[in-house]
Amino acid sequence: MLSKIDLSLTISKDEYKREFKQLGLELGELQREMKDLKIPVAVIFEGWNAAGKGTMLNRVLQSMDARGFNVQNIKAVLNEDEYYRPFLWRFWRKLPEQGKTTFFDRSWYRRVTNERIDQLVGEWTTAYNEINNFEKLQTDGGMVLIKLFLHISKKTQKKRFEEIQKNTSETWRVTEEDWRHHRQYDDYVRVYDEMFAKTDTQHAQWTIVEAEDDRFATIKIFRTLINTFKRRIEQEKQRLVNMPTKDAGITTTNVASMVDRMNLTLDISKDDYKKEMRELQTKLREYQHELFTKRVPVVVAFEGWDAAGKGGVIKRLCENLDPRGYDVNPVAAPNDVEKAHHYLWRFWQPFPKAGHIAVFDRTWYGRVMVERIEGYCSEAEWRRAYSEINDMELQWSTFGTIVFKFWMQIDKDEQLRRFRAREIDVYKMAKITDEDWRNREKWDSYKIALDEMIVRTDTGYAPWTLVEANSKLFARIKVLRTMVERFKQLL
Amino acid sequence: MLSKIDLSLTISKDEYKREFKQLGLELGELQREMKDLKIPVAVIFEGWNAAGKGTMLNRVLQSMDARGFNVQNIKAVLNEDEYYRPFLWRFWRKLPEQGKTTFFDRSWYRRVTNERIDQLVGEWTTAYNEINNFEKLQTDGGMVLIKLFLHISKKTQKKRFEEIQKNTSETWRVTEEDWRHHRQYDDYVRVYDEMFAKTDTQHAQWTIVEAEDDRFATIKIFRTLINTFKRRIEQEKQRLVNMPTKDAGITTTNVASMVDRMNLTLDISKDDYKKEMRELQTKLREYQHELFTKRVPVVVAFEGWDAAGKGGVIKRLCENLDPRGYDVNPVAAPNDVEKAHHYLWRFWQPFPKAGHIAVFDRTWYGRVMVERIEGYCSEAEWRRAYSEINDMELQWSTFGTIVFKFWMQIDKDEQLRRFRAREIDVYKMAKITDEDWRNREKWDSYKIALDEMIVRTDTGYAPWTLVEANSKLFARIKVLRTMVERFKQLL
Numbered sequence: 001m002l003s004k005i006d007l008s009l010t011i012s013k014d015e016y017k018r019e020f021k022q023l024g025l026e027l028g029e030l031q032r033e034m035k036d037l038k039i040p041v042a043v044i045f046e047g048w049n050a051a052g053k054g055t056m057l058n059r060v061l062q063s064m065d066a067r068g069f070n071v072q073n074i075k076a077v078l079n080e081d082e083y084y085r086p087f088l089w090r091f092w093r094k095l096p097e098q099g100k101t102t103f104f105d106r107s108w109y110r111r112v113t114n115e116r117i118d119q120l121v122g123e124w125t126t127a128y129n130e131i132n133n134f135e136k137l138q139t140d141g142g143m144v145l146i147k148l149f150l151h152i153s154k155k156t157q158k159k160r161f162e163e164i165q166k167n168t169s170e171t172w173r174v175t176e177e178d179w180r181h182h183r184q185y186d187d188y189v190r191v192y193d194e195m196f197a198k199t200d201t202q203h204a205q206w207t208i209v210e211a212e213d214d215r216f217a218t219i220k221i222f223r224t225l226i227n228t229f230k231r232r233i234e235q236e237k238q239r240l241v242n243m244p245t246k247d248a249g250i251t252t253t254n255v256a257s258m259v260d261r262m263n264l265t266l267d268i269s270k271d272d273y274k275k276e277m278r279e280l281q282t283k284l285r286e287y288q289h290e291l292f293t294k295r296v297p298v299v300v301a302f303e304g305w306d307a308a309g310k311g312g313v314i315k316r317l318c319e320n321l322d323p324r325g326y327d328v329n330p331v332a333a334p335n336d337v338e339k340a341h342h343y344l345w346r347f348w349q350p351f352p353k354a355g356h357i358a359v360f361d362r363t364w365y366g367r368v369m370v371e372r373i374e375g376y377c378s379e380a381e382w383r384r385a386y387s388e389i390n391d392m393e394l395q396w397s398t399f400g401t402i403v404f405k406f407w408m409q410i411d412k413d414e415q416l417r418r419f420r421a422r423e424i425d426v427y428k429m430a431k432i433t434d435e436d437w438r439n440r441e442k443w444d445s446y447k448i449a450l451d452e453m454i455v456r457t458d459t460g461y462a463p464w465t466l467v468e469a470n471s472k473l474f475a476r477i478k479v480l481r482t483m484v485e486r487f488k489q490l491l
Numbered sequence: 492m493l494s495k496i497d498l499s500l501t502i503s504k505d506e507y508k509r510e511f512k513q514l515g516l517e518l519g520e521l522q523r524e525m526k527d528l529k530i531p532v533a534v535i536f537e538g539w540n541a542a543g544k545g546t547m548l549n550r551v552l553q554s555m556d557a558r559g560f561n562v563q564n565i566k567a568v569l570n571e572d573e574y575y576r577p578f579l580w581r582f583w584r585k586l587p588e589q590g591k592t593t594f595f596d597r598s599w600y601r602r603v604t605n606e607r608i609d610q611l612v613g614e615w616t617t618a619y620n621e622i623n624n625f626e627k628l629q630t631d632g633g634m635v636l637i638k639l640f641l642h643i644s645k646k647t648q649k650k651r652f653e654e655i656q657k658n659t660s661e662t663w664r665v666t667e668e669d670w671r672h673h674r675q676y677d678d679y680v681r682v683y684d685e686m687f688a689k690t691d692t693q694h695a696q697w698t699i700v701e702a703e704d705d706r707f708a709t710i711k712i713f714r715t716l717i718n719t720f721k722r723r724i725e726q727e728k729q730r731l732v733n734m735p736t737k738d739a740g741i742t743t744t745n746v747a748s749m750v751d752r753m754n755l756t757l758d759i760s761k762d763d764y765k766k767e768m769r770e771l772q773t774k775l776r777e778y779q780h781e782l783f784t785k786r787v788p789v790v791v792a793f794e795g796w797d798a799a800g801k802g803g804v805i806k807r808l809c810e811n812l813d814p815r816g817y818d819v820n821p822v823a824a825p826n827d828v829e830k831a832h833h834y835l836w837r838f839w840q841p842f843p844k845a846g847h848i849a850v851f852d853r854t855w856y857g858r859v860m861v862e863r864i865e866g867y868c869s870e871a872e873w874r875r876a877y878s879e880i881n882d883m884e885l886q887w888s889t890f891g892t893i894v895f896k897f898w899m900q901i902d903k904d905e906q907l908r909r910f911r912a913r914e915i916d917v918y919k920m921a922k923i924t925d926e927d928w929r930n931r932e933k934w935d936s937y938k939i940a941l942d943e944m945i946v947r948t949d950t951g952y953a954p955w956t957l958v959e960a961n962s963k964l965f966a967r968i969k970v971l972r973t974m975v976e977r978f979k980q981l982l
Contacts, residue, residue: 057814066806067821079570169780311556318552323545323548323596327562336826336827336828
């Protein structure tokens, strides 16, 4: 691909001056419109060293309102926080919120291409898949993603390196590493061609920028941004006009669900419970230490009916753990900042450092349960969510994460008993709200959503465990035992 | 102080069992009340190694709702992000939001005491001052701060180390470092006594916990938490009842202000502007590189009347800088997350890594300007803010930060001209809102607040520069020239 690019394209100084001013004004205006429409934008600058990424970037920034963008410089070396987390974690943290623009000077492609060159092939096919899924997820979520590749010839690169080195105050800018990469120019051409082939997708196309003439390159970049913004603004306005009316929810009569087949009479005696709980907690503590030394991250996700006993299980699970090694993340309605990001964004933030445990009290499955049922997202959105969630869990698992997902099942009568008990217990009164009663009325809708969720997201790498929870004691033992057994098998 | 503590205190097993259960229930209930009242809590566990910090912490956590707390383990070694920022930066990032509790396993005292022992005396007096100001600021802001010190004798410590080492699966827990500290026990006693003397303040007292008997220690910690929570809840309820009516704002007739004495006719020709701007931008770029190699952080704060030209100055300031080395932080009304923290919290987050530049478009001075005038905070709060802000800037400066503060001054007529011009310019329409017109009506109130702000916060380490901005060109040159001259002097 790169060898076919015509690098002789230029533009005259006069034309450039005229165009630059006009395009700059237009870009600034479009940025304001994008902001009003709350569209997030990510622009990535990839390309050869000395192709002029910094210069181009600066020219673009000049036209934009500095309060609406930030620049992320992606280094080759990972810091400790990044090193101990899945590949894309650090990019999730740097993504723009709605209405803002993030410019990436190098991006998630940096590590992959470097590793290809150095023949660290172990992970790269996975990495391209993860990247494609990541980009699709972001653009499906409303983000504009512009991928620029600044191209110059090997000869030009050499000339520019030499010029920089002649300038004594800038000599430091060209390193030994740069010269090594220069000598590998042809290898990189192959790697970049492969990168384009694998990641030039419909939702996130590459734009190759002929960068031998910096004026030509600048104008091309401006035009690319302007055209993309215009198209997106048009689309967004259309979408707002055609906004579908809210889903009326799932209407249904009584349905047979897989959870109806669960044996909710399962129980355990108080004595057995005490004994076994002590043993399981001790083992969990030992495994926690093993997880830490082996640097295995663990995610424990709890879903279930209101009053199914999630809080009680979490308490027993953590009771004997080293508090420095786990975090419990309660998931409530999203706040301002979370709302201004992709719905999965807030679950990436607390991803545990390798060796640590992150417990989620309610999870990303809210998208296909409460958000589906209450019509907080469109049908297209929750339908897409199953594969988005599967992808996310696959990334975690590929990184070595042990993922537990527990569904806490009680029947409708048991829920009623617990609601009533909460209403009269001074210590538990706070735990029962009108919303709980409202949710209860939608029991059958939840069952349908639940069945679909389990079927579509029960994967080998992140299986669901259905927990019979009419007996709180039985449920607690089952959860802890499931964890201990899986640790035994996997560690 | 430590030598006076009676370490023979114990409690019987039966009494412990009875108390533990009752106190646990009470603590859980109080946690819920604290949450409803939106009170943030920080509990720090300091003390000797092997004094049982982990065990005690775990027992406390058992009584609490895991969704309402998190645990921060403070290591002795700083990561890169922390190393290149002022001492307290990393603690600002870990503070609880309203209604949540953060437990610190070791805290901001760790580094200071270690450095005292190792005779790195350079910074420690400063550090205790910074800590006292920090704690006062947090508690004044509504946080409950509980400081626990778990005390055991040298003999007991030795016994416990030996016991741990006998247990083969836990041998790793006692390190060479621990034994070294053990040998320095008496030195540490002196350092700790000094720490208590310097930081046992009215707003943040130390509680020494006699920890030879872990049951006694547990009950004492529970009681300390419970009593503190109860007192605070009582206080908070009182406060809500006695909430002062909103300040009606500053009423005033025309006043002579120091900004009235500024010569706003100052101007510069377009040709001179162009020439000088080019020179200044080039120099700034060179200084940016020098800042980076010398690892000097820079904060540039812009305040001024609406339409005074802050955006335009920031644009010229950044135009020629390396975009990887600066960030522009627009400051608007706080979002949910920011509202749930101390008002200075959101200005600590983007503090620049040493070598980088952080530009603020509007700043922490909002507290003593718009928040004062609109009655968003109480009189006590904005009066306290001057010294809180001075302290913050002093900390930054002590760390080596160069702090610029620019007030952009235009007169009322010039503002009117600019508002009108914005209303008819298609590219600038978005920049003028009803709020701007409303703020304009309060011009005189703002002048009073402004004078007071300048007088109270114009310090040697973080001086105000008043910028005559009726001429945009003159203002831009003055800002950039001020920066270049200060860099020349300080770098």
